Amino acid sequence: MGKYIALIDCDSFFCSCERKLNPELNCKPLCVVSSERGCVIARSKEAKAMGIKMGDPLFKAVEEHPNCIYMVANHHNYLSISKQIMYILKDLSPNVEIYSIDEAFVDVTGLVKVYNKNYYTMAKYIQDRIWNEVGMPVSIGISRSKTLAKLASDRAKTTKDRIILLGKSKSKKYLQDVDASEVWGIGGRLTLRLQRFGIRTASEFVSKDDEWMKRNFGKNGLTTKYELLGHSVIPIVNDPPPPKSICDTQSFSEFTSDFDYIKNELQVHIHSACRRLRQAKCKCNTIGVIVKTKDFKCGFLEAKLENPTDFELNISKTAFELLEMMYSPSILYRSVGILLEDFNITANEQLNLFEDQVKKEKSERLGKAIDRIEERFGRNKIKVGFTNKDVPNKQGFMTSPTMIY
Ligand SMILES: [Mg+2]
Numbered sequence: 065m066g067k068y069i070a071l072i073d074c075d076s077f078f079c080s081c082e083r084k085l086n087p088e089l090n091c092k093p094l095c096v097v098s099s100e101r102g103c104v105i106a107r108s109k110e111a112k113a114m115g116i117k118m119g120d121p122l123f124k125a126v127e128e129h130p131n132c133i134y135m136v137a138n139h140h141n142y143l144s145i146s147k148q149i150m151y152i153l154k155d156l157s158p159n160v161e162i163y164s165i166d167e168a169f170v171d172v173t174g175l176v177k178v179y180n181k182n183y184y185t186m187a188k189y190i191q192d193r194i195w196n197e198v199g200m201p202v203s204i205g206i207s208r209s210k211t212l213a214k215l216a217s218d219r220a221k222t223t224k225d226r227i228i229l230l231g232k233s234k235s236k237k238y239l240q241d242v243d244a245s246e247v248w249g250i251g252g253r254l255t256l257r258l259q260r261f262g263i264r265t266a267s268e269f270v271s272k273d274d275e276w277m278k279r280n281f282g283k284n285g286l287t288t289k290y291e292l293l294g295h296s297v298i299p300i301v302n303d304p305p306p307p308k309s310i311c312d313t314q315s316f317s318e319f320t321s322d323f324d325y326i327k328n329e330l331q332v333h334i335h336s337a338c339r340r341l342r343q344a345k346c347k348c349n350t351i352g353v354i355v356k357t358k359d360f361k362c363g364f365l366e367a368k369l370e371n372p373t374d375f376e377l378n379i380s381k382t383a384f385e386l387l388e389m390m391y392s393p394s395i396l397y398r399s400v401g402i403l404l405e406d407f408n409i410t411a412n413e414q415l416n417l418f419e420d421q422v423k424k425e426k427s428e429r430l431g432k433a434i435d436r437i438e439e440r441f442g443r444n445k446i447k448v449g450f451t452n453k454d455v456p457n458k459q460g461f462m463t464s465p466t467m468i469y
Contacts, residue, residue, distance in 0.1 A: 066232065067296040068183055068206060070170045071213040072153060072190060075201040075221065077166035078106035081142050082135050084199045093132040097122045098352075099364050100136060119368065143308055148198045156190065161300045163409070165308055169210055169300050187227045202226070207235060210298045211291035214248040215266075235294050242266040249288055266292055306346045306407050311354075312337040313401020319358045321393055326355075326400050330387055331380060333402045338376050339438070341404055342431055347372035351379055352403035353386040358396040364403075365390055372408045375427035376434075379404075 074080060078096040083089045093110035097103060104120045114129050122134060146165045153160045159171035176186055187204040194202050205216025207230035216228040230238055245255040247266050261280070263269050270292045277285045290297050312333040320326065330353065341348060352366035365386040373379060383402060 066173075066208050066294070067171065068173050068176075068208060069210055069213045069296065069300065070172045070187060070190065070204055070206045071163075071210070071217040072149075072168050072170060072194070073203050073205075073217045073221075074149065074166035075203055075226070076106055076108050077146075077200075078137060078142055079108040079111075080200055081138075081145050083108075084145065085141060089133060093129070095125060095132055095134050096137050097125075097134055098137055098366060101364060102136075102366060105137060139308055145198065145200065149194055149200055149202075152193055152197060153190070156193075159300050159302065161302060162306075164407070169213065171300050172206065183231070184227065184229045187229065188225075191227065204228075206230070208232065208294040209291040209296045210300070211248045211288060212294060215242065215246060218246065232294060235292075236267075239267040239270060239292060240265055244269050247288065247292065249284070301409070306344050306409055307340075308407070309403060309405040310337045310340050310344075310348075311401060311403045312340070313354060313399055315356075315399040316397070319396040319398055321396055323391055323393070326391070326397060327384060327387060330383060330400045330402060331376075333400065334376050334380050334383060335434075337402050337404050338374055338379065338431065339435060341374045341407075342435060344407075346407040346409055347374045348379075348404040349406035349408065350404075351383055351386075352405065353383050353390070354399075354401040354403060355387070355390055355397055356399045358398050360398075363390040366403070366405075368406075371424070373427065375431045378427060 079089075079094050082094060082096060091110065092108070093114055093116075094108040095104045095111045095116055096106040098105050100122070102122060104116060104118055104122070104125055107116055107118065111129075111132050114132060116125050116129055116132060125132065126134065142165060149166075150160070150162055150168060153168050153170050157170050157172060157175055161169040163169055170190075172183065172186055175181075176183060179186060179189065181189060183206050187206050191202055191204055194200050203217050203220040203226040205213045205218070205220050205228050207213045207216050212230050212235055216230045220226050220228040242265060243255075244250050244258050244263060244266055245252060247269070250258070250269075258264070258269065263272070270289050272289070274286060274289075277289050281288075287297050314329075314333070316325075316329065348369070349372050350366055350368050352364055355363040357363075367382050367386060369378070369382060371378075379402075387400070
């Protein structure tokens with residue numbers, strides 16, 4: 065008997081959490097924003113219909129859509145609701161992979177016998193249990209591989225009962241109507257490259273022979289092809305849940321307006337946060353920079369990165385730009401910090417087939433090398449991408465910066 069995998073995905077998770085805590089918000093247009101000066105990070109169905117986009121700055125959204133309700137994210141609440149859902153899934157199956165705060169893969173292969181159900185009614189049972197016990201609406205895709213389950217769950221969102229079962233006989237035909245860009249791991253940029261080969265649908269993608277696939281899209285392309293054909297190639301990883309964000313910040317030894325000093329301090333925090341990110345086997349997609357002034361005013365700006373990363377230099381350029389946007393030479397600052405968010409788990413990293421693999425591997429090797437050096441010689445014995453101004457000699461920092469890369 066082949067494998068069957070379900071992807072359970074909460075519908076507009078942050079908004080649904082807010083509604084669970086405050087039912088008056090039901091059926092109203094609602095956006096969750098990252099901070100009071102941040103951007104839209106979740107939208108209810110009604111807010112989507114108004115045309116509000118993910119990543120829209122709050123001030124712009126309020127200006128254009130004053131009738132929508134905007135709430136600042138409360139990640140603590142979201143995490144606790146997420147835990148309740150994952151607890152139910154783990155109660156159902158020993159093989160659960162928490163893919164993100166609101167998504168999990170569940171191996172349901174043996175469950176149908178245990179619960180005396182078919183795969184569709186099994187999905188319905190999971191959906192009902194999460195609704196009845198937690199009050200969270202979820203969409204579920206069930207199929208023979210993670211890639212197909214993900215596709216099914218994405219599409220299930222627009223169906224009435226929010227469940228799609230892609231069985232063996234159905235899935236091959238199904239791929240004819242699936243745009244290649246919809247497939248997990250094939251992003252917008254790869255779609256363009258596929259189009260140059262005349263490939264528009266998932267069905268055309270899987271029709272290419274292995275030789276061709278390997279030559280043009282490497283091992284990852286081949287994995288995606290077989291996953292789409294219903295072979296379970298990417299395993300379910302039962303790791304503990306990753307952190308939802310990593311924040312690293314500390315007050316300066318004295319108030320300062322010195323930009324280079326603040327920048328170097330920020331670099332120290334980026335390094336420390338990246339080390340924790342690598343330990344958690346995660347990569348981040350979004351970063352934020354936090355500054356606090358002498359009189360406790362707080363500045364925060366965030367940006368989405370082009371590619372997920374766990375490497376200092378891929379983060380510092382954007383972080384420095386954010387810092388520069390907030391910095392004023394006439395202000396005395398008390399602290400600076402970095403926030404890493406929106407994680408991918410490295411172990412189930414899906415192929416962005418278009419990312420510069422050589423550069424990516426180089427960053428990964430360097431990151432690991434830094435961690436090994438520090439394990440051996442102590443923390444902060446190596447520094448990445450510093451400006452030429454020395455950082456204060458605290459906790460055994462070297463006083464002359466070592467440039468690498
Ligand atoms: Mg979701």
